[in-house]
Amino acid sequence: MPLIVQKYGGTSVADADRIRDVAKRVVDTFRAGNEVVVVVSAMGRTTDDLIDLAKRVADRDHPREMDMLLTAGERVSMALCAMAIEDRGVPAMSLTGSQAGILTTATHGQAEIVEISGDRVRAGLDSGKVVIVAGFQGVSPDSRDVTTLGRGGSDATAAALAAVLGADVCEIYTDVDGVFTADPRIVPDARKIDEISYQEMLEMSVAGSGVLMGRSVEFGRRYNIPIHVRSSFTTDMGTWVKEETMEEAIIRGIAHDTSEAKVTVHGVPDKPGVAATLFEPLARAGVNVDMIVQNVSRDGITDISFTVPKSSIASALDVAGSVSTDVGAGGVDVDEDIAKVSLVGAGMKSESGIAAKMFRILSDHGINIEMISTSPIRISCIVAGGDIEKAVRSLHDGFQTAMAPASEGDG
Numbered sequence: 001m002p003l004i005v006q007k008y009g010g011t012s013v014a015d016a017d018r019i020r021d022v023a024k025r026v027v028d029t030f031r032a033g034n035e036v037v038v039v040v041s042a043m044g045r046t047t048d049d050l051i052d053l054a055k056r057v058a059d060r061d062h063p064r065e066m067d068m069l070l071t072a073g074e075r076v077s078m079a080l081c082a083m084a085i086e087d088r089g090v091p092a093m094s095l096t097g098s099q100a101g102i103l104t105t106a107t108h109g110q111a112e113i114v115e116i117s118g119d120r121v122r123a124g125l126d127s128g129k130v131v132i133v134a135g136f137q138g139v140s141p142d143s144r145d146v147t148t149l150g151r152g153g154s155d156a157t158a159a160a161l162a163a164v165l166g167a168d169v170c171e172i173y174t175d176v177d178g179v180f181t182a183d184p185r186i187v188p189d190a191r192k193i194d195e196i197s198y199q200e201m202l203e204m205s206v207a208g209s210g211v212l213m214g215r216s217v218e219f220g221r222r223y224n225i226p227i228h229v230r231s232s233f234t235t236d237m238g239t240w241v242k243e244e245t246m247e248e249a250i251i252r253g254i255a256h257d258t259s260e261a262k263v264t265v266h267g268v269p270d271k272p273g274v275a276a277t278l279f280e281p282l283a284r285a286g287v288n289v290d291m292i293v294q295n296v297s298r299d300g301i302t303d304i305s306f307t308v309p310k311s312s313i314a315s316a317l318d319v320a321g322s323v324s325t326d327v328g329a330g331g332v333d334v335d336e337d338i339a340k341v342s343l344v345g346a347g348m349k350s351e352s353g354i355a356a357k358m359f360r361i362l363s364d365h366g367i368n369i370e371m372i373s374t375s376p377i378r379i380s381c382i383v384a385g386g387d388i389e390k391a392v393r394s395l396h397d398g399f400q401t402a403m404a405p406a407s408e409g410d411g
Contacts, residue, residue, distance in 0.1 A: 007158035023084035042073025063108035074134035102138035111147035152213030178239030208257025250347035267330025339388035
């Protein structure tokens with residue numbers, strides 16, 4: 001019997017009516033002859049509301065208690081979904097992340113899945129039930145504390161369960177029709193992508209595309225589980241994420257990210273070991289550094305700039321300030337008004353001139369490039385935050401002919 005893992009995001013389970021709609025879709029899938037595991041996020045804005053509530057009652061960070069608080073949202077969703085499914089005559093059972101055997105690292109707020117036993121999930125399936133698992137959460141076997149997986153963590157829960165259970169497909173239901181060539185809110189004529197490779201989707205996710213969490217794509221790639229990103233409000237086909245695609249487009253899509261800030265350490269002595277002195281303590285502090293640029297040395301002095309999530313600014317400044325003092329640097333500043341725009345496409349590996357064209361398009365639209373980073377299938381540029389929408393639109397217009405053609409019905 002085929003096994004399907006379905007994940008429903010917060011908008012898909014935002015209220016009672018939508019939960020009943022999800023239950024109907026799940027029951028239809030089950031009665032079509034499939035085993036079904038469902039992963040749910042918290043309802044609507046529940047997670048954001050709980051974060052706001054915590055800020056109103058506490059001035060300091062409380063990572064352990066915050067994880068205890070935030071995991072409540074998914075527990076509400078899973079129980080309500082189980083009730084709605086059973087009301088339609090299909091047996092169901094709900095499990096928290098720990099009950100499902102999702103074991104994680106001990107890092108609160110950004111834990112990573114290290115193992116899934118899944119015994120109770122398999123037992124539920126074997127007894128003919130739909131199993132609903134709370135996304136975004138697990139338990140650390142070392143501390144025995146509840147943990148959360150970070151924003152988008154329910155995607156990782158679903159993909160990891162699909163991998164462990166040997167599912168035929170992992171369906172990610174969301175409030176959009178699939179993955180688009182750019183954010184449709186910025187580019188109205190952005191096109192839905194019918195299929196995209198794991199490698200391309202991983203680069204899109206890392207570059208800021210909010211449709212899929214990067215770790216979920218990595219689980220799919222590692223265990224060769226096809227991922228189908230589709231809307232929970234229609235029955236239309238969405239975007240398939242898989243190993244190989246029918247067509248290798250030069251540019252698959254354009255992603256952007258406004259969640260980073262640029263930190264610069266000025267007047268750093270240009271000698272061996274200084275970079276390690278800066279970035280090793282940043283790593284120990286759990287600061288995720290993205291792009292790094294070291295300026296040309298003059299008189300043995302240089303500047304080092306790097307980007308970090310805005311949520312990590314305080315930690316980054318604390319570490320960088322301490323290192324700056326220790327090595328005799330000239331000080332540290334931060335620029336929060338930046339954004340990252342990226343071109344992604346497997347065809348870039350064999351196509352010359354893509355970077356030059358990207359830089360020319362941005363220049364022609366008066367957009368200055370502050371930092372650049374590349375991979376074999378991605379080019380990313382840091383620009384001023386106020387220029388990001390213009391950058392995305394101009395690049396989408398300039399590279400339309402290099403993208404895969406629109407699917408039938410996409411206009």
